[in-house]
Amino acid sequence: MKTLDNNNNNESSQPGVLFAVVGKSGVGKDTIIEAARQRLANDKKFHFPKRIITRKSDAGGEDHIEISEADFKQKSEQGAYSLWWQAHGLYYGISVEIETRLRSGQSIIVNISRRAVPQAKLKFPHFE
Numbered sequence: 001m002k003t004l005d006n007n008n009n010n011e012s013s014q015p016g017v018l019f020a021v022v023g024k025s026g027v028g029k030d031t032i033i034e035a036a037r038q039r040l041a042n043d044k045k046f047h048f049p050k051r052i053i054t055r056k057s058d059a060g061g062e063d064h065i066e067i068s069e070a071d072f073k074q075k076s077e078q079g080a081y082s083l084w085w086q087a088h089g090l091y092y093g094i095s096v097e098i099e100t101r102l103r104s105g106q107s108i109i110v111n112i113s114r115r116a117v118p119q120a121k122l123k124f125p126h127f128e
Contacts, residue, residue, distance in 0.1 A: 016045070016107035017126040018098070022114055025088075029111045030062050034108055046107050052081070052093040053096075062111070082123065085116045102126070 008090075021029045030119060040046045050065050057066040067075070072091045076084055081093035098108045102124065112120060120127050 014105060015126055016102040016105050016128055018124045019109045020112045020120060021113060033109060033111055047101050048107060048109050049094055049098055051066050054091045083112060083116045083120055084099050087115045
C-alpha cells in the first residue's frame with residue numbers, strides 16, 4: 001500500500017501515481033478526497049482534478065466542470081479525456097492533462113467509477 005507523505009519536494013525521476021477513490025454512491029468518497037486535499041494543500045506532488053460531468057454545476061454534489069452531452073462526446077472523440085465513463089444517465093471524464101502531471105512525477109487523487117477501474121489499470125501502470 002502506498003502512503004501519502006507531506007513532503008514538499010516536487011522533483012521526481014519517477015512517474016506519479018494515480019490514486020483512485022472508488023465506491024458506491026454516498027459512501028463518502030468526496031469526504032475522503034476533501035480531507036486529503038486539505039492535508040496535502042501545500043504539497044505540490046499531489047493534484048486533485050475536477051471531474052468533467054454532463055450535469056448542471058448548480059445541481060448539487062461535488063464541485064465539477066459542467067459540460068453538455070454533445071460537447072462531452074465531441075471532446076471524447078478528440079481525445080480530451082484520460083478516462084471517461086457513463087453512469088446514472090450522465091457522462092464523467094478526467095482531463096487528459098493528468099497524463100502530463102503523472103509523467104512529471106505528480107500524483108493524482110480522483111474519484112472514479114468502478115466501471116473505469118479496468119480502463120485505468122490498462123492505461124496507467126502506477127495505479128492504486
